[in-house]
Amino acid sequence: MNLTVSPTLPTDCQLPRWLETCLLSHQEDSDGHTAECPEEKSNNLLVCKAFQFAYSLHKGQRRASGEPYICHPIEVANLLRDLGGDSAMIAAGFLHDVVEDTDITSEEIEAQFGQDVRRLVEGVTKLSKFNFESKTERQAENFRRMFLAMAQDVRVIVVKLADRLHNMRTLEHLNDQKRRRIALETMEIFAPLANRLGIGRFKWELEDLSFKYLEPEAYRKMQEYVSEKRADREARLRQVAETLRQRLESADITVGDVSSRPKHLYSIYRKMEMQKKDFHEIYDIAAVRLIVGTHEECYRALAIAHDAFRPIPGRFKDYIGLPKPNRYQSLHTVVIGTKGKPIEVQIRTLEMHHVAEYGIAAHWKYKETGTSSNARVTTDDDKFTWLRQLLEWQKDLKDAQEFLENVKGNLFDEDVYVFTPDGDVIPLARGATSVDFAYRIHTEVGNHCAGAKVNGRLVTLDTPLQNGDIVEILTQKNGHPSLDWLNFVVTAGARNRIRQWYKRSHRDENIARARDMLEKELGKNGFEALLKSAPAQAAAERCNYQSVEDLLAGLGYGEVTLNLVVNRLREAVKAQQPPIATDHSKAAHGTESLLTGMLTTGPKLKPISSASPILGIEGLLHHVAGCCNPLPGEPIIGVVGLGSRGISIHRQGCPNLEEIPGDRLIPVSWNPLEQNGNRQTYPVHVRIEVIDRVGVLKDILSHLSDLQINVHKAQVKTFPGQTAEIDLGLDVRDHAHLEQTFNQIRKMTDVLKLRRISEIE
Structure with a gap:
């Protein structure tokens, strides 16, 4: 690929030094020959060409701040380069807005820059169109697509995070409503994503910038708190840091760096809110960081810190032995520093520090440093355990509201670390119980769980697990999940598998319900023959089921809709049967009569001018x-x-x-x-059998509200240790509207049975 760049440097925007050098190194000489390139010529040339391409396309465009639009792609690319992104990522940083904001197509991007850059630009463009504050169903689908994009190429999300970070840095130029909307989305979605990917420098800045616009008064107060007595605090930090440096060097411990800093504003504010404390009651507002050479030196440095300053009991955390899910490793301890003020001390190696700052990007930026002999080897699977788990359970979770709650919980929750009897570490969400642990080991272990031992002692299944607990699950061959478990399990995987078991246990009822639905839709004549026919099996496979019985079970509890099944049957019949002649005498019985009926569109109705909703009794x-x-x-x-x-x-x-x-x-x-x-509504009464849990009625009513269904009556019946019955009076327009409502309710994971009843007593 013969790439060239313009010799003229832009004058309407500030270029980073590295980009300016890159452009100058690729200027053409007077003979039209490209000058010799430095090392990695083709990569640098790709980046330079991407900049020139974006610069020419965005020329004349301005941001809300009034500055040239190209300044934004330059800053995004600069952030990606600082993270150590490859040439394709940096090029995508320059080009991430061209498909959306110009007439350039994805095909043209690929022709100019290759398939890798096109995939990244396309991914970021799609993410930019997602609306995370829209209706529940659409919002859930956007989350699903985002996580799928992450699983396919995590670089897409990293480019999007860089894009969002620079937008947050320039947010003051938008109106207040837009600022709050973008800040809220950043705080709820993108800052937690940066945390899960381990990109600490992005996470902290995204949180502080969001905090600034969401809670401006609290942000201003935190600034005042931190700035008060800053000189005194910095002097104390320097004194502690110098003391530790001298002690470490005396013990022949290699000291790479000793630095001190105040904590980020939102981190302090959140701790104050969670612990219900005032600013002066927070211990670790300031921290000293020690960078040493090896894992062994980390623990030796910890002993020296505890010898030099008195440690505060219960304030020590070992993230080296038990890393966070985002691969963060460090030793944290809080000691009483000079003048009796608490100070947090963080101890880590240089490699750990790179991971803490750059997260998933650390192996891009520092791949040339290799891995120390003492370092814990982490595979790609380890890095993305949390993402893999999300993708696994989201396939089965049909209810959009619950999916969203679990996604946000998974992004925000800190994990606890427990051990199997063999010493394997199992990370679980905070508050997880032995049942969550059992399902994390294996579905069948969870389904047959009968009890648990924690640290050798029998405990109740709803006991929350703590860091370091050793958990042993006791199983019984005839054991099965209890409905009560749903009241205390906290992980989405456990909750989903318990519900799946109950739905499978109601399989016969679901199949019977589906047969009734199809029989009403298609008629009795030839119905049984149809279910045993080749078109029925083909329709089941088209709906991703192995057998017709599996399809019926799925239809019965709402995994597929009646309209979809009927349409698939119609398509299968059409594909496998030649056109049927109009002689219906030989098709009076059996499958052929039903198939013929399925393929017809029904009689056409003549227009009727009567204003009465019911014909045949006009005026009566x-x-x-x-x-x-x-x-x-x-x-x-x-x-x-x-x-x-x-x-x-x-x-x-x-x-x-x-x-x-x-x-x-x-x-x-x-x-x-x-x-x-007519938009007139008619009353109808339904009975819903549900798994009894706190808030289930509220969730159902919220779901109906989203569907714009009025509920004029509600009654709940509960039975100890059994399922609950909810009787609702609904207002619907017609039979099709009722079927649509039924299909949506059946998708909710707590719903086991749903039927129409006579008037509620």
């Missing part, structure tokens, strides 16, 4: 029967009343019709024009 007094509450779209029949109430409209098949003589029955039907154009 009538009412909808409360015993069955028929809905538009359902077959109905009229019953002539014996009193003065006129004609009552029932669903066909209503049990109350069995005792009605035939001479009182009147054929009636819904007016299709009135049904299509």
